[in-house]
Amino acid sequence: MVNKWGYKLPITPNDKSYRACYRATANHCLLQDISYYNCIELTGVESVLLSGLSRHTSAETGLTFAAQATITGSREGSVTFYQSGKYPFGAIGEVSFIWKPKCINGVPIRSIWLWSHPGFHEELLKELISTFNLSEMESEEPMEVSEVANEIEMKKIQLRNVPYVRTPKYSNNQGISLIVLKDTLNRFRLTGPLSQAVLSHSLKPICIDKRSQEGGSDWVNDYYFGEYQNAKVACVAQQNFWLLIKEIYSPSQLTPRIILPLTVLDPRFNMPSSRTKAVDTSSTEELIPFEGSLEAAHLESPLWSYTVRDSVTKKKLSTEQINRMRSEKLVPGLEVESLQDNVAEDIPCLPIILIQRPGSQESSKRLGYGCGWDVISPCGYAIPLWLSFVLSGARTGGLREAEAFYRESGSHPIHQQPDTAVGKAEENEKRLETTEEFFRLPPAKRRNYIKLNIPTPFYCPWSVLTKDWEGTAEFYVMRNKKILYLLHACVKKRTVDCVNLLNEIDVANGAIIPVRIDLKGKGMLDSNAHICLLHENDLNSNPLEPQKTDELHQERLNLRTEHHKLLKHLARKRYKARVAEREESSKCDKDYKQTILDHSSVNCIEEHSKTMRRLWLPSCTTIKDICSRTVFGFVSNGDYCFTEGISSGVGYVILSGLKEYLKTRITTKNVILIRCTNTDQYRLATFNIIC
Structure with a gap:
């Protein structure tokens, strides 16, 4: 668990589940609480x-x-x-x-x-x-x-x-x-083709025709048999549509991002006693599109009504009450409620909203990867829904799995956009964390980034990059779809028309373009890696960055030696003051405690630490031509990609650098050079524009 954004959030499951969570998103179902x-x-x-x-x-x-x-x-x-x-x-x-x-x-x-x-x-x-x-x-x-x-x-x-x-x-x-409405609604995210089966196994829609219309005291009577005249018709239409689509193999077959309101029974009434695996009941695994959707008149949901939300939360039955109801049945242990036996009593239910997520639609990628459903429910039913999904076969994931999913799908996380305030705060937090981890190592165990010629190993200096290329420290992420599609076409196929169109692009300075990077051979892509332009002979060789002389090495040694001498000198002063205080050999009114404080080593240790950090990691004032290859971008999130079976990641390149690459590239393939922060080896990689 970790404290982030005012919440206590899970980082990862307790079991070794990194690969298993990927398999869940690809073939089964991954459950995440994004409330x-x-x-x-x-x-x-x-x-x-x-x-x-x-x-x-x-x-x-x-x-x-x-x-x-x-x-x-x-x-x-x-x-x-x-x-x-x-x-x-x-x-x-x-x-x-x-x-x-x-x-x-x-x-x-x-x-x-x-x-x-x-x-x-x-x-x-x-x-x-x-x-x-x-x-x-x-x-x-x-x-x-x-x-x-x-x-x-x-x-x-x-x-x-x-x-x-x-x-x-x-x-x-x-x-x-x-x-x-902060903290008043719960939202769960189910990812994977079997998320459809998990929902079908967990959620049982009510049969509105069999609910008692007189004498009931729950919100269902007030809403469906009260002032909302069209509510009952909409509920029947929603239930029929759910019965129609719940038999399909994958949510990716549905219309993208459709909304389906439902009113379902309390999931604790039909929750399995032990963990089971929900399986799809479709006759085929072919992703045949299903283009049906609800009519506009049937989209009304009780969840929009605050009176309904409050009633659902306040009148939620405790687990003890449900167990008592179960024990009072003629055959204890059977389900308290079913769709066929829903006449004698009104079992509590809750309104939810289902939102479909289409997943990947790129022909070059795994079609439908990342598809699933989002479930929105009123406050108070988070644990019952969570347990119901888990017992139906969903595998749980945390923040690590969410970041890995973004990387697998070839997109940037919402909270890590470098031109947003939250993105900058996230990068600064990660920078401080990795910097502290680096300086906790003894000097002999630290990687010498000066020799590797990596001035910023723990962050991406976007402002320095844009200032080197375009003369401005202010930058922004290019999100203009027309320009992104144009650049994507130019990267895919080099023509004279594309080169001419590049000259017509007129946007504000400081634009950085989102890209996806795929390594062609060995190596493991990591964050903050340099994206560089090719030289003519780099395609047939394995270029290395020449080792740079560490001119600050001797200064660090001298400073460390002097610092040790100073610490010993201050320690002797404090020792003499303590001895004199104990012996009381002097008759003067000298304050020995003040002498000890005056010779404290706290301040000199702090000053020494700041100086040594500056000598180990000097400030970065330029980045474009600091290496033997011209830098025009950085990788923001990289690791091994299970979907492609290679190391890949996402990052950004400066628009001016991309134009120069497209005008002067030496091959028809979209090949660039990548150098990670822990090596002097340049490696070939391909890239594509994220539109």
Whole structure:
């Protein structure tokens, strides 16, 4: 476990499961709890919402909040969120969103959920408050202790924004309201082709026609048989659609990012007593596309209602109550509830939202790799859902598995974009951690990066790179789809037209291009490796970086010798002061304790440490031509790739350097040189633009 972004998060499972987790994403099912992602709800007139949100996005980066594919509420969308009016600079991070389906009566008031990584949640919230000119509303009366069921501990409720009256709220005079739903919704991510089978085995939709309409006291009666006239019809349509698609082999066969609301039974009622493996029941493993989806009128979910969410959380049955219900059955141990026996009593249920993830769609990669489902549920049901998925055969993963999945799929993690505040904070944290680890080694065991000519072994100096190439220290990640596809085509196939089109690219200075790197032969790619331009004879040889003379070696030795002498001198002074104090041979009023403090070695040790760090790792002022090969990029995340069976990773290259490479490359293949931070050996690699 590790403390990150205000949460206690798991790094990795306790068992040796690195390869097993990859097999789960590729062939089975990997389960991750991403409830630390934060949700913000915006409500208001649709045109006003779109007008404000458009200041933070650009159509050049892809579909926006106003895209027809997502605005109906049938699909989840994602955008790169920027500071207001600062595109292409000022990136905050990637935000996924869900529109609440339109009402049948045509009311223009809409709601949207914005899901963000906790690393930039506060920055996103400040931007939204500033854009819509919102002010915080006074909190309402807190929930009484008597309202909470006995089985739910009040101290757990107090740590979360539950119920709705405790959630932070903001509003303005134009009818726009913002609600921070942080820690009020659970979100699980199931990755792999068998995630469909795991969900089918774990989730049992209710049979709304068999629920009692009179005398019931749960939220189902109020919602489905109350004021929402279309709710019952929508519930039946959702159940029928789920029965239709749950037999398919893989989620990648479905329409990308479709949203499926469901109301399911409490998973503890049909949870297996021991761990089983859910298997698909499809007749074929062929990935035949299934293009069906729910109608717009059937997308309504009770999860959008705060009264339903509060009711589900407050009236959740304890495990002890469920065990008592099970023991009172005629044959103890049988399931308390089934779809066929759902008439006599109303078993608790909860609303969820399923969001499909399509996985890889590249023809050159494994089709559908990374597909799966996201499950959103109300607060209080995290452990029951988690146990139900695990007992159905899902393998659990942590932050390490999430980073490995991004690398396998050839994309950059959301929180590691180098032009965002959270990305810079992550890089600084990793830089400090690796630097401290380096200096904990004795001098004889430290790798000499001066001789290797690696000025920045623990971080990527993007500002120095852009300053060397384009004269500006400010940089940004290129996300313009049109330019990325153009560069991708130029890298794939060299033509005269491509070279001419490169000259027409006119963007702001400081653009870095996302790339995927694949080593061609030996070697292991790691973070902070240099991406370099080729020389003419490098294709037929194994170039080495000439060893650089360490001019600071003798200075470090002399400084260390003098430091040891000083420490011995101070130790003798302190020893004499202690002896004099014990013997009390002097009659003067001299303060011996002050003498000991004056000759303390703490300050000189700190100064010596700072000086030695500077001599071991001198500051980097230039990077482009510091080596024998011209540097025009860095690898940000690299390791062995199980999908390709080679060492690969992702990184960025400067746009000016990429143009020079395309104009002067000596082969039709997209070959470059890679040098890792722990070696002087250059290795050949291929690269592709990440669009």
